Amino acid sequence: MIAPDVWFTLYVLAHEGAVHKRAVLTTRKLGDLLGVSQQTASRRVTYCAEEGYVSRVHTANGMLIQLTKKGAKELRRVMTNLELVLVPREEEIVIAGRVVHGLGEGAYYVDAYSPRFHESLGFEPYSGTLNVKIVDDDSRSAINRMKQTPPLIVPGFTYEGRSFGDVVCYRVKVNQKIDGAVVIAQRTHHGQEILEVISEVNLRSKLKIKDNDLVTLTIVPLHRA
Amino acid sequence: MIAPDVWFTLYVLAHEGAVHKRAVLTTRKLGDLLGVSQQTASRRVTYCAEEGYVSRVHTANGMLIQLTKKGAKELRRVMTNLELVLVPREEEIVIAGRVVHGLGEGAYYVDAYSPRFHESLGFEPYSGTLNVKIVDDDSRSAINRMKQTPPLIVPGFTYEGRSFGDVVCYRVKVNQKIDGAVVIAQRTHHGQEILEVISEVNLRSKLKIKDNDLVTLTIVPLHRA
DNA sequence: ATTACTAAGACACGAGTAT
DNA sequence: TATACTCGTGTCTTAGTAA
Numbered sequence: 001m002i003a004p005d006v007w008f009t010l011y012v013l014a015h016e017g018a019v020h021k022r023a024v025l026t027t028r029k030l031g032d033l034l035g036v037s038q039q040t041a042s043r044r045v046t047y048c049a050e051e052g053y054v055s056r057v058h059t060a061n062g063m064l065i066q067l068t069k070k071g072a073k074e075l076r077r078v079m080t081n082l083e084l085v086l087v088p089r090e091e092e093i094v095i096a097g098r099v100v101h102g103l104g105e106g107a108y109y110v111d112a113y114s115p116r117f118h119e120s121l122g123f124e125p126y127s128g129t130l131n132v133k134i135v136d137d138d139s140r141s142a143i144n145r146m147k148q149t150p151p152l153i154v155p156g157f158t159y160e161g162r163s164f165g166d167v168v169c170y171r172v173k174v175n176q177k178i179d180g181a182v183v184i185a186q187r188t189h190h191g192q193e194i195l196e197v198i199s200e201v202n203l204r205s206k207l208k209i210k211d212n213d214l215v216t217l218t219i220v221p222l223h224r225a
Numbered sequence: 226m227i228a229p230d231v232w233f234t235l236y237v238l239a240h241e242g243a244v245h246k247r248a249v250l251t252t253r254k255l256g257d258l259l260g261v262s263q264q265t266a267s268r269r270v271t272y273c274a275e276e277g278y279v280s281r282v283h284t285a286n287g288m289l290i291q292l293t294k295k296g297a298k299e300l301r302r303v304m305t306n307l308e309l310v311l312v313p314r315e316e317e318i319v320i321a322g323r324v325v326h327g328l329g330e331g332a333y334y335v336d337a338y339s340p341r342f343h344e345s346l347g348f349e350p351y352s353g354t355l356n357v358k359i360v361d362d363d364s365r366s367a368i369n370r371m372k373q374t375p376p377l378i379v380p381g382f383t384y385e386g387r388s389f390g391d392v393v394c395y396r397v398k399v400n401q402k403i404d405g406a407v408v409i410a411q412r413t414h415h416g417q418e419i420l421e422v423i424s425e426v427n428l429r430s431k432l433k434i435k436d437n438d439l440v441t442l443t444i445v446p447l448h449r450a
Numbered sequence: 451a452t453t454a455c456t457a458a459g460a461c462a463c464g465a466g467t468a469t
Numbered sequence: 470t471a472t473a474c475t476c477g478t479g480t481c482t483t484a485g486t487a488a
Contacts, residue, residue, distance in 0.1 A: 001260050004233035005462095011303070014310045027472065035226050037464050042473055062471070075311055076366040078236070082304035083369060085239045086297065141301045144308055150393045153378055166447055168375045222391055230481095252453065262483050267454055286451060 002074055009034060009044045010053055010071050018054070019072055022064040029062075087145055093219040095142045095172075097132035097195065098212050099204075106131070109185065110198055112164060113154060120154045121169065121181055123200040129183070130174070130197040130204065132215055143195070146170055146182070146219050154183075171220040174199065175207055182217060227299055234259065234269045235278055235296050243279070244297055247289040254287075311366075318374070318444040320367045320397075322357035323437050324429075325419065331356070334410065335423055337389060338379060345379045346394065346406055348425040354408070355399070355422040355429065357440055368420070371395055371407070371444050379408075396445040399424065400432055407442060 012033045016023040031041035045065065048054045053071035057064045067075070106129030110117070118124045134140055154167040168184040180199035197203065197217065209215060237258045241248040256266035270290065273279045278296035282289045292300070331354030335342070343349045359365055379392040393409040405424035422428065422442065434440060 004229040007233070008229035011307075015306065017310075019310055026470095039464055039473075040462080043462090046473080058472075072311065073363065075307060077362050079304060079307035079311055080362065080365050080369060081240065082236075082300060082307070085242075085244055086300055086304055137302050137305055138298070140305050144305065147373055150378055150391055151375070153375060166375060251451090264454075264484080265482060268482090271454080283453075288453085 005044065006048060006051070006053065007074065007078070009048055010067060010075055013048075013054065013065055013067060014072075014075055016065075018065050018067050019075070022057075022066040024059075024062050025065055026062040086141075087148065093142050093145050093149070095132075095134070095139045095146065095195070095217040095219075096136065096214060097134045097139060097217070098214055099209055100131045100133045100194065101211055102129060102131040102196075106196060109164075112159065113167060116154050116157070117169075117181075117198065120152050121171070123179075125198040126200060126202050128202070130180075130199070130215070132195045132197055132217065134193055134195065142219075149219065150222050151184075152181070152222070171222070172197065172217040173220060174203055174217060175209075175215055176218055178203060178206060179220075230269065231273060231276070231278065232299065232303070234273055235292060235300055238273075238279065238290055238292060239297075239300055241290075243290050243292050244300070247282075247291040249284075249287050250290055251287040318367050318370050320357075320359070320364045320371065320420070320442040320444075321361065321439060322359045322364060322420065322442070323439055324434055325356045325358045326436055327354060327356040327421075331421055334389075337384065338392060341379050341382070342394075342406075342423065345377050346396070348404075350423040351425060351427050353427070355405075355424070355440070357420045357422055357442065359418055359420065367444075374444065375447050376409075377406070377447070396447070397422065397442040398445060399428055399442060400434075400440055401443055403428060403431060404445075405442075 012030070013023065013025075016025060016033070027042040027045065028038045030045060031038045034041055034044065036044070045054065045056065045063075048071070049056045052068055053074065054065050054067055107127045110125050110129060111127055114124060114127075134143065149170070152169040152171070154169060156163065156165040156167070158164070165185065169181045171179070171181050174180045174197060178199055178201065180197050180203065182195050183198055185196075195217070204210065207215070237255070238248065238250075241250060241258070252267040252270065253263045255270060256263045259266055259269065261269070270279065270281065270288075273296070274281050277293055278299065279290050279292055332352045335350050335354060336352055339349060339352075359368065374395070377394040377396070379394060381388065381390040381392070383389070390410065394406045395409075396404070396406050399405045399422060403424055403426065405422050405428065407420050408423055410421075420442070429435065432440070
């Protein structure tokens with residue numbers, strides 16, 4: 001069994017990006033991140049290297065550290081266990097976030113996909129998207145759970161030499177009242193921080209919401225056999 | 226910052242199901258799980274209770290422990306962070322597993338869905354499924370990553386009064402050679418341990434594989450814009 | 451059975467410092 | 470600057486045992 005302190009060290013290193021690339025760190029910086037002294041950080045990282053959880057090379061000012069496969073595997077094991085244990089089966093998934101203004105390009109895409117949305121979702125969307133910025137970890141977690149549920153896929157197409165990719169949709173109730181859908185374009189414009197919501201109506205006017213207002217998105221599961 | 230030891234205690238408790246229900250545990254059992262003595266386990270759990278991470282009631286033989294919202298939130302935070310840090314940057318997703326024999330019912334369902342598979346996947350599947358048992362954590366993790374990618378949804382239907390639910394599919398290359406698809410029926414027969422794979426051909430004969438042989442499933446991402 | 455207190459011991463930590 | 474050694478100190482652990 002891997003000791004909690006070792007695990008925590010790997011976790012912090014991963015946070016610094018040491019999973020996919022070599023992170024540049026000093027033992028002092030690592031100590032700060034771990035909440036321990038430079039000396040203890042040194043001992044910890046030496047232990048991790050000895051046990052084969054990380055690979056390390058020294059440089060003039062600091063070290064390049066990267067998790068080995070063994071190290072990353074430990075973290076994956078924990079993540080998988082947490083997913084199994086925490087993710088509630090058959091529980092309501094609610095995402096909360098704040099309304100932010102978009103770049104206006106949402107409307108262009110909605111219009112382009114409009115007939116296809118109509119076909120897949122059953123409504124002709126209002127020409128524009130409601131951009132919802134995610135601000136809390138519960139909602140981030142809820143998004144992960146949402147992504148574990150079966151989505152509706154709106155197939156891509158080519159129009160006037162331009163190709164439009166598949167769009168992944170999840171049906172939602174906005175503020176538990178208005179039907180809509182979260183749409184996730186493959187070419188994602190806004191990291192994981194902003195969700196785009198479409199609906200048959202103008203959500204801003206219908207729900208009387210403006211920038212920075214809180215909205216909730218309650219996932220509507222696809223009908224099952 | 227929550228101490229690693231405290232975190233690990235919550236993690237082990239979660240493992241015992243203390244997230245969604247009250248777990249029955251003794252300090253001795255918990256000590257074994259944590260790799261510490263009964264006394265230390267007692268102190269740890271007392272601390273967690275004092276800090277409001279768990280609620281606890283004593284009974285004649287052991288205690289009923291459940292994570293509070295605060296405690297569960299800590300674990301969710303870690304899970305979310307791990308997901309962000311570990312999950313794929315455009316990395317190949319490969320699942321490995323062993324061939325096991327099915328119950329024969331796979332063929333029935335494949336036949337029932339056959340025209341729809343043809344429509345969505347582009348091939349008429351061989352009448353039967355290859356059941357692949359997942360045996361290692363890397364593959365379990367890979368399955369989680371697979372589920373974060375956009376799937377193909379084969380819509381459900383009703384036939385002769387019987388309803389067939391949506392089926393979620395992911396295109397794969399079996400042993401990096403034969404095109405196929407992992408199909409995940411909504412009414413899941415085998416927990417998360419077994420994946421069902423369909424293909425246009427009889428995979429067993431084409432790849433010359435038999436029960437207990439190892440096969441790899443390499444996810445083929447949907448074409449993107 | 452349990453949980454948890456006390457006291458003795460182990461061992462992890464960090465200051466100082468060598469490299 | 471780095472990292473990492475020694476070593477005194479203190480904390481955390483565990484054995485014994487009470488409740």
